[in-house]
Amino acid sequence: MNEAGPKIERNACLEVRKRTKEMVEAGARMIAIVALEREDGSIELIYSFDRQPGIVDFRFQILPEWEVDSVADIFTGALTLEREVVDLFGLKYKGIPPGLFLEAGKSPVAPLRRRPAPAKGGDEDG
Amino acid sequence: MMTLESKMRIRSPWIMHFDTGSCNGCDMEVWALLTPRYDIERFGAMNRANPKQADILLITGPVTKRCEDRLRNLYEQTPEPKLVIACGDCASTGAPFHNCYNVNGGVDKVIPVDVYVPGCACRPEVLIDALVLGLSKWREKAAGADKEAEG
C-alpha cells in the first residue's frame, strides 16, 4: 500500500474515461468504484476491474470540489456506482444526479466524509 | 363484554407487511409465517399487502429516512381499529443499526407501536406469539374505541 498515494492531479478527472475504455476494451468488467477520504481532505478514487484471473484497478486522487468525468456511456453499469459516490461523498460527476440513497433534507449530506471539506478561500460556492 | 363483533375481529386479522430498512432476516420470517410450516392462515390471517384492507401492520426494520413518510402514510391509510407490530430488534429499538446515520432507530419514533417482537432476526414462533398477544390487545383497544364512540 502506498502511503503517499497517487498525486493530486486535475488531469485524472478527465483521464478516467481513457483508462476505463482501455480496461473495458481489454475485456475487463468494472466491479466497483471505491472512494475514500484521505487525511489531507482529498478524495482517492479506485476503479476496480475484474480482469481474469484477478482484480486490477487504477486509482487517482482529486480534490472534492473537482468534477469527475462519468464513464457510464462506456460501461453502463458504472452509473449506479457513480451515483453512489455522488451521494456518499458529495463528489460531482458530470451529468450524474444525486439522490440514489439519501433523502434530501432528512439524511446527512455526504455521510462518509470524515469532516466538512476544508475551507478553500473564496472560490467555493458562497 | 365480548360482542359478536369483537369476536369476529380477533378471528380475522388481515396483515400487511412493510420493510422499512431491515436486513431481510425478519422479512423472510414474516413470509415463512404464511407457508406450510407456520401457516398463520390457521388464525384467519391473510396477507393483503394493502393498507386500506389491513388490520395489523407488521413492520420490520429501523425505519430509514426515506421510508419514514411512506410508513406514516401507510399507517394513516389503515382504517381503525388497527394494530402495529414492530418485528425484530431493529424495528423495536434500532439496535443493530444504532450507529447508522440514515435510520430513525425504531418504528415507535414514527408511528405508535402496540407489540414489540424481540430477536435478531425474530423467529417465526415469536412472531406468532406476538400476533396472538396483539389480538388480545386489539380486543381491549377495540372495546375502548367502541366506548369512546358511544360516549
Added chain:
Amino acid sequence: MDLLAYALQVLTVIVAPLVVGLAMGMDRKITARMQNRRGPPVLQPFYDVGKLLSKRPMLLSELQATFAGAALLFHAAALALFVSGSDLLVTFFVSGTGSVCLVMGAFSARSPYSFIGGQRELLAILAYEPVLFLVVLSIGMRSSFLVGDIQGGLLHDLPLVLLALVPVLVVLLEKSPFDVPTAHQEIISGPYVEYSGPYLAILEVARWFQLAFVFGMVTLFFWSGDAVISIAGKLALAFAALFATIVIDNASARLTRENMVSFMLIAGIGLVAINLLVLFILKGSI
C-alpha cells in the same frame, strides 16, 4: 302461488349466499390442505365479513359506495329472479349489470391500480359473459328459458356445456390461471383495491350472490323427481364444479389477459358448439 312456496323462495334467496360463503370457507380449507397447510376455519369468510363491517368506513368518493350498493342490489335481484323461477335470460342480464357496477365502482376511485383493475375486470366480463350467455341459450333451447320449468335431462344431453361453465367459475372465483382482474401480485386486488371496511364487505356479499346464481345454473343440470335426491345431486354437482376450480388453481400459474380472453372464447364457445352439434346429429334437433 301459495304462501309456503313463497316463503321457501325467500328463504332460498337468503340461504343460498350463506351456502356460497360456506363453500368459500371450504375452498380456502381445501386449498390450504393441497398446499400442505392447515388452513383457516371453514367459517372464515363470515368472520372476515363480520370484521370488515366493524371497521371504520373510509371512502375516496361517494360514487364508490353507490356502485358497491348497486352491485349488491343487482346480484341479489338476479338471484331472486332465478329462485322465483323466472326467465333465465333476464336473470343473466341483471347479473351482468351487477358485474358492470363493480367496474364502475373501480373506475370511480381515481387510483391507477383501481383503474387498471377495472379495465381488466371489464375484459374478464367480455370474456366470460358470452360463454355464460351461450350456456343460458343452450339450456333454454334444450329445455326452457323459465327456470321453474327446467326438469332434468340437461346433464345427460349437455355435458360439455357444463364443462364450459368451469372456466367461467375459475374467473368468477378469482383463481389462477384466470384471476387476471384481481391479480394480487400485479395490481394487489384490482377493482377492490380502494375499497375498505364495510364497503369491501358489501362487495364480498355481492360476490356471494353472484356466485350463488352461477352455481345455481350448475345445479340446473341435475334434476330428479325425488326432492331429497334432487337437492343432494344438485349440491354434489356444485361441489364437484368448485373442486375442479380448486384443482386448476393449484396446478397453474396466472396467465395473461390475452390468454384469458382467447381461451375463454375459443374453449367456452367451442365446447358449447360441439355439444350442440353432436346433440343435433344424434337427436335431429337441439
Added chain:
Amino acid sequence: MGRATTIPFGPQHAAFLEPLNVTLTLEEEKVVGAVLNQGYNHRGMEHALSLDYRKSQYISERVCGICSFHHSTAYCQGLESIYGIDVPERGRLIRTIMMECQRLTSHLLALGHIAESVGYENLFMQCFRERELVMTLVNRISGNRVHYSMNVAGGVKRDISPEGLKDIQATMSRLRPRLRELHRVFSRDRTLSKRTKGIGVLSNQAAREWGNVGPVSRASGIPRDIRQDGFAAYSMVKFSPIVREEGDCYARMMVRMDECLQSMDIIEQCLPLIKDGPVAIQMKGHPKGEAYSRVEAPRGELVYFIRANGKTALERIKLRTPALMNVASLLAMLPGCQLADVPTITVSVDPCICCTDR
C-alpha cells in the same frame, strides 16, 4: 388508448418483499418507461462497518439477512488477507458448507418468490416447505435461523460435531428427491413456462455492459462464477458453473434451480473431506493494509474492499453487492414488457434491496 399513465410500483407492494419503487409509464398495459427509485433501505452500513473492525463481523451479517454468511465470510476473508494468514482446512470446509446451505435457502426463496409473482401459490408453498428443511438444519448447527454468527476473522468460531455432519448428510438425502421433484415442476409446468419463457430478455451483450453478476449473468451466457477462483474450500471440490443462453426469466429461474442441486453436490463432496483439526487461528495486533475480498453470494459476486491503518476503526470499507448491479439492469429489461410481467421480471433478478441500498 395511446394515453400514457404513470403508476408507482412499490415501495410497499404485494409482489415485493422489500421496498423498491419502480415508477412505470404505461400505455394501455404496455410498459414504455421505467424509473428505479432505490434507497428505501439505505442505513449506512459502510459507515457502521468501519467503526470497529472487531465488531464488524456482527454488523456485516446484518447487511443482508438472506446472504448473511456470505457477507461475514467476505469480511473475514478480507481481514485474513490483510493479516496474511491461511484459515485451517476444517474451518474453510465448514465455511463452504454453511455458504452452500445459505445458497440453498436463498435460491429456494427466490424460486418461491418467482412462483408467487405469477400467482402460482401452490409452488410457492412447496418451495418454502423444502426451504424449511434447510432452515431447521442450519438452526440445529448454528443455533440461528438467519444470522449464523459462525464466522470470525481467522476461521469459524463454532465447530460442527460428528452428529452434526451426519445430520447434514441425512438432510441432504431427504432434500434431494424433493428438489428433483421441484426441478421437474419448474422445468415442465406449462403455465409457468408460458409466463417466464421469452419474458424480460437480457442479452449477453447487455449483461456485459450492465456488469451483471451471478445467476443473472450466467443465465445470459456469461460463464463466470467466483467460486472457481477457489476461495474457502471451493478449490477442493469439483463443479462447473451453470450457464444458459436464453437470458429470459425462465433461464434465470432454471439456473437457480440447477444451482440448488449443485449446492447439494458441493456439500456432499465437502462432508468426507472434513478431518480433525483446528477451526480457527488467532490473530494478533490491529490490521494494517488493504485487501479486496470476493465471494460468490447467492446473487453473485460480492466484493469487499477493506483498508485498515492499524487502528480499531477501519479507514475505509466498501461493499459492492451483487444486487446493486443486477437491480440496475432492470432498466434494460422492463421497457416494452407488459404490466403483468413486471413483478416476474423484477423478482427474477432476485432484487435484494437491503444489499442494494445497504
